[in-house]
Amino acid sequence: MHDTVLNTDAATSQGPEVTTMGLTMYRLSTWLKSPRPYLMFIGFAIVLGFWYLAVEVWKLPRFEDMPGLTEVFGEWFNKDPIYGLSVYTPEYYTHIGISLRRIAYAFLLATGLGVPLGLFLGWSKTFREFIFPLFEVLRPIPILAWVPLAIIIFAGSESPVVFLTFLASFFATTLNTMLGVESIDESYSRAASCLGASRWQVFRHVVIPGAMPYIFTGLQISIGVAWFSLVAGEMVSGQFGLGYLINTSYMMVEYPKIIIGMITLGIVGFASSAMVRVLGDYLMQWRVRELALGD
Amino acid sequence: MSEVLDRKVVADDSAKVDSDVAGRAAPEVTKGAICIDDVVKIYDPDGAAVMAVDHCSIDIPAGEICMIVGPSGCGKTTLLNAIAGFHDITSGSIHLDGELLCGPGKPEATPGSDRIVVFQNGALFPWKTNLENIAFGPLMAGKLSKSEIYDKARSMMADAGLSGTENNYPGEVSSGLRRRVEIVRALMNDPKVLLFDEPYRALDSLTKSVMHEALLEIYYRNKVTIFFITHDLEEAIFLGHRLIIMSSRPCKPKKIVDVDIPHPRDYSVLTSSRFREIMLEAKGVVHEEAQKAFDAGEKEG
Numbered sequence: 001m002h003d004t005v006l007n008t009d010a011a012t013s014q015g016p017e018v019t020t021m022g023l024t025m026y027r028l029s030t031w032l033k034s035p036r037p038y039l040m041f042i043g044f045a046i047v048l049g050f051w052y053l054a055v056e057v058w059k060l061p062r063f064e065d066m067p068g069l070t071e072v073f074g075e076w077f078n079k080d081p082i083y084g085l086s087v088y089t090p091e092y093y094t095h096i097g098i099s100l101r102r103i104a105y106a107f108l109l110a111t112g113l114g115v116p117l118g119l120f121l122g123w124s125k126t127f128r129e130f131i132f133p134l135f136e137v138l139r140p141i142p143i144l145a146w147v148p149l150a151i152i153i154f155a156g157s158e159s160p161v162v163f164l165t166f167l168a169s170f171f172a173t174t175l176n177t178m179l180g181v182e183s184i185d186e187s188y189s190r191a192a193s194c195l196g197a198s199r200w201q202v203f204r205h206v207v208i209p210g211a212m213p214y215i216f217t218g219l220q221i222s223i224g225v226a227w228f229s230l231v232a233g234e235m236v237s238g239q240f241g242l243g244y245l246i247n248t249s250y251m252m253v254e255y256p257k258i259i260i261g262m263i264t265l266g267i268v269g270f271a272s273s274a275m276v277r278v279l280g281d282y283l284m285q286w287r288v289r290e291l292a293l294g295d
Numbered sequence: 296m297s298e299v300l301d302r303k304v305v306a307d308d309s310a311k312v313d314s315d316v317a318g319r320a321a322p323e324v325t326k327g328a329i330c331i332d333d334v335v336k337i338y339d340p341d342g343a344a345v346m347a348v349d350h351c352s353i354d355i356p357a358g359e360i361c362m363i364v365g366p367s368g369c370g371k372t373t374l375l376n377a378i379a380g381f382h383d384i385t386s387g388s389i390h391l392d393g394e395l396l397c398g399p400g401k402p403e404a405t406p407g408s409d410r411i412v413v414f415q416n417g418a419l420f421p422w423k424t425n426l427e428n429i430a431f432g433p434l435m436a437g438k439l440s441k442s443e444i445y446d447k448a449r450s451m452m453a454d455a456g457l458s459g460t461e462n463n464y465p466g467e468v469s470s471g472l473r474r475r476v477e478i479v480r481a482l483m484n485d486p487k488v489l490l491f492d493e494p495y496r497a498l499d500s501l502t503k504s505v506m507h508e509a510l511l512e513i514y515y516r517n518k519v520t521i522f523f524i525t526h527d528l529e530e531a532i533f534l535g536h537r538l539i540i541m542s543s544r545p546c547k548p549k550k551i552v553d554v555d556i557p558h559p560r561d562y563s564v565l566t567s568s569r570f571r572e573i574m575l576e577a578k579g580v581v582h583e584e585a586q587k588a589f590d591a592g593e594k595e596g
Contacts, residue, residue, distance in 0.1 A: 190412065194411045
């Protein structure tokens with residue numbers, strides 16, 4: 001595997017297929033051989049160690065009311081949790097599930113609308129002049145400022161949260177897609193039209209794949225801001241969800257649950273970005289291979 | 296190939312400045328004669344009109360390798376883009392085999408697969424494999440079945456020594472190889488004319504010399520008219536039947552040099568005395584224009 005991947009003089013001896021699986025395994029093995037995983041472990045250890053010492057050993061001022069490391073993890077993995085929430089209670093998964101569902105709806109909607117809109121914004125000058133100024137005025141409005149309007153417009157407690165989550169994602173995706181189209185070297189569309197491609201074929205074979213790297217950067221940002229606005233939305237509206245959990249735990253003075261909610265958010269947030277990244281690598285083999293061979 | 300070697304061809308008598316010399320285009324090529332007649336291109340980006348091409352007339356007979364030599368930024372690319380159909384001309388006309396590409400009533404040519412550009416920095420689609428890139432033109436045209444197209448693409452790749460790189464992406468192969476793939480991609484469409492916009496500019500001189508021989512080899516097998524922009528005199532004389540030396544901006548032919556070194560050529564030509572004579576003849580003119588361009592503060596590009 002090493003030989004295939006590292007062979008930069010690909011002209012002659014490059015094997016026909018560098019498989020995705022093979023590439024992943026190769027990356028995993030180099031990663032494990034590098035100091036990075038161990039440095040990462042040290043990073044975690046420092047933060048967790050400081051938390052433990054500050055709260056439970058040194059009892060620093062202002063830290064004393066904070067739940068300690070052992071208390072939080074004890075509660076989190078307790079079969080019979082004091083505050084009624086741990087990995088053994090179904091309620092925990094209800095919160096995660098509902099948040100994930102909201103993210104999924106909002107993210108898919110934002111991608112489904114944002115990518116085509118961004119492609120057209122980048123592709124058609126007229127369309128851009130018509131839509132983009134409006135877009136640029138709406139985009140800087142912080143998501144929190146939309147909260148009252150979202151609650152007024154949308155019925156129930158579910159749709160306002162999904163709307164707020166969607167909104168942030170949508171702006172990130174659209175803008176990056178548009179930049180992606182603009183970033184495409186003019187030679188590519190010229191070459192395509194030289195080779196007899198129609199305007200639509202240029203769009204299909206040049207604009208869409210050419211914008212793909214930016215689109216996926218946009219989706220990475222989009223899924224990040226989706227979690228951000230989801231929590232904001234759940235704190236003010238809606239029932240269940242990790243944001244709701246954190247907020248109500250604060251109200252009810254059940255502090256360990258706040259930390260459990262936060263750490264869980266970190267983990268699911270990370271997992272969802274990783275999924276977007278894996279999907280991007282899968283769709284952009286050419287990029288993965290170029291980067292793997294590049295020196 | 297040997298027929299081509301020392302045949303003397305009488306030049307098209309409508310040509311503005313040329314003479315009948317050895318090494319001119321092979322007569323079996325009947326498609327791809329370009330007639331550039333009195334073309335003017337004025338850019339008007341911010342009210343200040345800039346003349347890029349000034350009453351330029353060039354006749355290129357079918358099958359000729361015509362080298363357009365001139366200082367950087369002299370407007371050579373403007374001319375190429377007008378032929379390709381990437382932008383309009385202000386006045387004059389360009390015909391391909393007697394058919395109007397652009398001219399009065401039709402300021403902008405329509406890009407088409409009869410005239411294919413090989414770009415300065417290469418324009419293979421990085422998201423398509425070499426094979427998919429080469430099959431692109433016919434696939435878009437949709438006249439042949441997919442399997443016919445891919446079979447043809449594979450055999451053309453084999454002819455050009457590109458076997459084994461079909462499933463590589465352009466980003467995975469060397470830059471010299473990429474240029475070859477790009478030429479094969481163009482030839483897949485049976486173009487009448489190949490338009491080269493300084494394609495080897497970014498290559499180092501060793502790769503360049505290999506590319507020149509490879510290009511000639513491809514040319515001997517698929518005779519097309521070649522309109523080749525360069526500012527490298529050695530390249531121009533080695534490849535071309537004829538050098539059109541352009542004046543610095545506005546661009547217009549200043550001197551035409553016939554390269555009467557018979558084709559097929561290989562790199563031994565470079566050390567021949569005839570090569571040096573032509574070099575000397577051309578160099579003086581080119582240098583003068585380069586100096587003018589420099590004095591006028593033309594930017595590199």
